[in-house]
Amino acid sequence: MTTPRPAAPPEDDATRRGVAVESSAPVLAPAVGSHRVHGGWTVDRYVAQHFQGAVFPLAAGLLLYGWRALIVVAVVMTTALGATAIWRRIGRRGRDLSPPHTAWLALLLSLMLPAHFGSLSGVTSPYGVFWLLPTAGLALVIVLWLLRGAAGSAVHPVVATFLLLAAACQPLFISHTILHRDSLFIGDVLDAPADDGAHTATPWWSARDQPSGVDAIYVASPASESLLNYTLGRREMSDRGTMPLTSFLRDRLPPLEDLIMAGNPGPIGTSSAIFVIVGGLFLMYRGSIDYRIPLLIVIAAFTALVVLPVPVAITDVGPRWSWLALREPSVGWAVGITFVNYQLTASPLLFMAFFLATSPAVRPMSGGWRMVYAVVLGVLSAALQLYVSTSWGPYVALLIVGTLTPLAERFTQAKPLA
Amino acid sequence: MFRPVPAKGLLKVPIAVTAPFPSLEPKSTGTNVRQAELLLSSLPSAPATLAPAGGTVGVITAATLTTGRETPAIQLTATSSESDVPSSATTSIDGPSRLKDHLRDAKPADIGRYIDAFQAAGVWADRWTSPDLLGQLHQCLKRPVDTILCNALDFDAALPLQRSVAGAYATEVVAAVAMLAALTGASRAAVVLDVTANDVAKSINRAAVETDVSVIPLRHLYPQPNPTLLLHTVTKRQLRPGRLPTEAGAVVLDAVAAAAAGRCLLYGEPAVRALIGIADMRGQGATPPNDQTRLLSVPVGMSLADVLRSSGLDASPFELRASSPFREMRISTDCVSSVGGEVAMYLVAPQPQVNPSPCIRCGWCATGCPVRIHPADILQAAQTGDRLAAERHGIDSCIDCGVCSYVCPSNLPLLAGVRSLRVVTN
Numbered sequence: 001m002t003t004p005r006p007a008a009p010p011e012d013d014a015t016r017r018g019v020a021v022e023s024s025a026p027v028l029a030p031a032v033g034s035h036r037v038h039g040g041w042t043v044d045r046y047v048a049q050h051f052q053g054a055v056f057p058l059a060a061g062l063l064l065y066g067w068r069a070l071i072v073v074a075v076v077m078t079t080a081l082g083a084t085a086i087w088r089r090i091g092r093r094g095r096d097l098s099p100p101h102t103a104w105l106a107l108l109l110s111l112m113l114p115a116h117f118g119s120l121s122g123v124t125s126p127y128g129v130f131w132l133l134p135t136a137g138l139a140l141v142i143v144l145w146l147l148r149g150a151a152g153s154a155v156h157p158v159v160a161t162f163l164l165l166a167a168a169c170q171p172l173f174i175s176h177t178i179l180h181r182d183s184l185f186i187g188d189v190l191d192a193p194a195d196d197g198a199h200t201a202t203p204w205w206s207a208r209d210q211p212s213g214v215d216a217i218y219v220a221s222p223a224s225e226s227l228l229n230y231t232l233g234r235r236e237m238s239d240r241g242t243m244p245l246t247s248f249l250r251d252r253l254p255p256l257e258d259l260i261m262a263g264n265p266g267p268i269g270t271s272s273a274i275f276v277i278v279g280g281l282f283l284m285y286r287g288s289i290d291y292r293i294p295l296l297i298v299i300a301a302f303t304a305l306v307v308l309p310v311p312v313a314i315t316d317v318g319p320r321w322s323w324l325a326l327r328e329p330s331v332g333w334a335v336g337i338t339f340v341n342y343q344l345t346a347s348p349l350l351f352m353a354f355f356l357a358t359s360p361a362v363r364p365m366s367g368g369w370r371m372v373y374a375v376v377l378g379v380l381s382a383a384l385q386l387y388v389s390t391s392w393g394p395y396v397a398l399l400i401v402g403t404l405t406p407l408a409e410r411f412t413q414a415k416p417l418a
Numbered sequence: 419m420f421r422p423v424p425a426k427g428l429l430k431v432p433i434a435v436t437a438p439f440p441s442l443e444p445k446s447t448g449t450n451v452r453q454a455e456l457l458l459s460s461l462p463s464a465p466a467t468l469a470p471a472g473g474t475v476g477v478i479t480a481a482t483l484t485t486g487r488e489t490p491a492i493q494l495t496a497t498s499s500e501s502d503v504p505s506s507a508t509t510s511i512d513g514p515s516r517l518k519d520h521l522r523d524a525k526p527a528d529i530g531r532y533i534d535a536f537q538a539a540g541v542w543a544d545r546w547t548s549p550d551l552l553g554q555l556h557q558c559l560k561r562p563v564d565t566i567l568c569n570a571l572d573f574d575a576a577l578p579l580q581r582s583v584a585g586a587y588a589t590e591v592v593a594a595v596a597m598l599a600a601l602t603g604a605s606r607a608a609v610v611l612d613v614t615a616n617d618v619a620k621s622i623n624r625a626a627v628e629t630d631v632s633v634i635p636l637r638h639l640y641p642q643p644n645p646t647l648l649l650h651t652v653t654k655r656q657l658r659p660g661r662l663p664t665e666a667g668a669v670v671l672d673a674v675a676a677a678a679a680g681r682c683l684l685y686g687e688p689a690v691r692a693l694i695g696i697a698d699m700r701g702q703g704a705t706p707p708n709d710q711t712r713l714l715s716v717p718v719g720m721s722l723a724d725v726l727r728s729s730g731l732d733a734s735p736f737e738l739r740a741s742s743p744f745r746e747m748r749i750s751t752d753c754v755s756s757v758g759g760e761v762a763m764y765l766v767a768p769q770p771q772v773n774p775s776p777c778i779r780c781g782w783c784a785t786g787c788p789v790r791i792h793p794a795d796i797l798q799a800a801q802t803g804d805r806l807a808a809e810r811h812g813i814d815s816c817i818d819c820g821v822c823s824y825v826c827p828s829n830l831p832l833l834a835g836v837r838s839l840r841v842v843t844n
Contacts, residue, residue: 037743041827096776360779416815417789
């Protein structure tokens with residue numbers, strides 16, 4: 001939809017002053033943008049409400065990744081806003097760009113990026129990782145402009161931008177470092193040892209010792225990568241014999257508390273599941289999002305992760321797959337549910353469910369189809385993160401399901417009352 | 419409760435006909451007339467044009483009703499100032515017993531006679547809460563009707579016009595509803611009230627003791643008074659906006675129209691005064707204090723400027739809106755009062771012109787729409803002139819309530835978009 005042009009000023013000076021006109025003809029079809037009794041809500045207020053929910057994952061990200069995360073957020077948002085200010089003056093589509101809305105989307109995009117992008121080393125080179133930040137901001141605005149301000153399609157601009165960047169620079173998006181708890185916020189997340197030493201079962205936030213002289217902890221294989229390797233049946237070079245699921249969870253993955261609270265490296269805004277959930281619950285409490293969407297996504301994803309085939313063991317000849325893995329004697333309910341919990345917290349599924357899938361640009365208008373949309377999204381996310389990419393599977397699922405929304409709405413639009 | 423406004427000065431008595439206007443044969447200019455005297459020869463299927471006060475007939479001119487419709491009018495210079503005090507003839511009439519007599523004698527075959535009586539008394543209504551009453555009654559001659567609903571709901575608590583009419587004229591309202599039920603053979607007749615209007619409900623129940631008229635309390639949320647929504651809520655029937663409720667087997671009229679019809683039935687009183695309400699919403703709070711709401715009985719043909727002046731509400735600046743403040747129906751103070759036009763008026767502060775922001779697809783317009791259409795998509799269709807797309811998104815179901823424009827955070831002119839496409843189509 002194009003933004004209507006402002007109305008021409010009224011001809012009569014008395015009308016312009018708001019004085020009751022004695023002899024003009026009555027006006028019953030108001031001009032575009034003319035005087036209206038209005039509820040008082042503005043785009044700024046609407047977006048501000050969403051910002052309040054994002055404060056929680058943003059705060060967690062700044063604490064866990066320090067000032068580099070702040071650089072990432074600041075550069076992406078500044079670039080996006082600057083590009084919007086310029087682009088708004090260009091063409092009819094430019095008017096569809098809204099600065100507060102762009103700022104909100106830029107914040108979401110920056111929360112999906114790793115903190116090590118905020119590195120000034122290599123900034124003099126065009127191939128320095130820092131330049132991905134303004135590129136991200138600019139790409140977001142271009143995508144928004146193409147999508148007519150997200151009012152003309154069911155593609156989430158943040159997801160589209162992220163996937164474009166990730167497809168071009170895939171290895172750069174894997175995060176390996178996170179600040180130690182004694183260096184929260186002020187530490188340098190890139191100041192980490194070259195290796196992660198012995199794998200520990202102690203949660204990051206309780207008792208893990210800080211490596212001497214550095215601010216951060218290095219993790220060679222974050223949980224998302226380890227999980228993907230396992231579900232794809234890949235073995236590490238040093239592995240011999242059979243690797244059952246139980247051993248994998250115990251020996252290869254960090255404590256589940258690290259993914260729930262903090263301690264496992266990842267994107268800025270998705271590393272702490274609890275903060276993402278709190279932010280999402282806050283948005284639900286304020287009525288900013290439809291609670292059914294994240295609830296059903298999580299339930300559907302949980303169910304799908306329980307049911308979909310996963311390797312219950314990786315042997316020398318290859319993985320041994322099983323549907324409904326927890327019924328296997330070697331797995332059991334406890335291990336099966338634990339594996340599902342790892343999948344839910346290691347991937348950005350929760351962040352996608354609360355902050356992206358609930359966006360008006362992609363979610364259906366009608367209540368009934370929203371529930372179907374959420375269930376399909378949850379199942380597809382689970383499948384994609386198991387067999388394609390744990391880090392990006394939920395985003396790809398959102399892209400696919402979102403593009404199907406207009407088609408489905410055509411057939412499921414609520415029948416008018418009359 | 420309804421303060422009578424004396425008739426004085428120049429009145430423009432509207433002739434309630436629709437275009438194309440027939441040739442008119444009014445009384446000669448300069449003729450002196452008494453109150454309720456015919457001002458021009460009867461027109462077929464149109465209510466009679468009666469003098470609201472004694473005075474001198476002037477020329478034929480044009481006037482605009484509070485619905486925005488332009489209509490021819492007869493100028494009348496009022497020379498006397500009768501107020502709405504019931505004449506000795508009416509006060510001596512026992513309404514309930516007269517009603518009993520009417521009900522006893524009423525037969526469906528008599529409906530034509532009663533339609534003529536209403537027309538001769540100048541009783542008519544054609545507004546948002548009360549669709550073309552005479553048109554509905556004419557349709558009753560051909561279509562079966564099983565429900566009579568009297569809509570005594572108000573748009574908001576700031577202006578309890580319908581509720582006040584139902585309370586003050588309970589006998590007349592019940593009489594109209596009961597008679598319509600008897601004439602149409604309707605099996606159900608009811609007055610719809612807000613759940614909080616207990617006192618009015620008691621009055622109605624008392625007046626309806628020997629009739630089949632019941633009271634339906636509704637938890638009222640705007641825009642419940644709209645006939646499409648009201649019919650759906652009470653009877654679960656669907657009525658396309660703009661169509662008469664008789665197409666859904668019901669007659670819907672508001673309390674103001676029912677009171678006028680009831681007074682005609684019981685006392686033979688002509689409809690020469692309009693019961694209107696004006697709420698001054700220019701204050702800070704959402705609900706104006708009581709002294710800023712006026713319930714008035716004004717002579718037909720009086721300009722709203724004169725009405726405001728006589729009720730002390732004309733302190734500028736203001737913007738005058740008819741029907742509901744959300745419907746964006748700005749009217750001029752030159753509009754004239756009438757029995758059948760919009761009767762609820764709101765004074766609002768002149769709003770600064772706001773440029774719309776881009777649509778952010780928040781979906782609030784669709785969520786808030788009481789008839790479940792997609793206003794944002796309709797606006798988009800209006801901008802491209804795509805009537806088919808607008809129909810797909812439900813433009814024909816729009817009841818013109820203005821909720822979408824009210825809630826839109828981007829300040830998009832959603833209601834104006836719907837109206838513009840309808841104008842183009844018409």
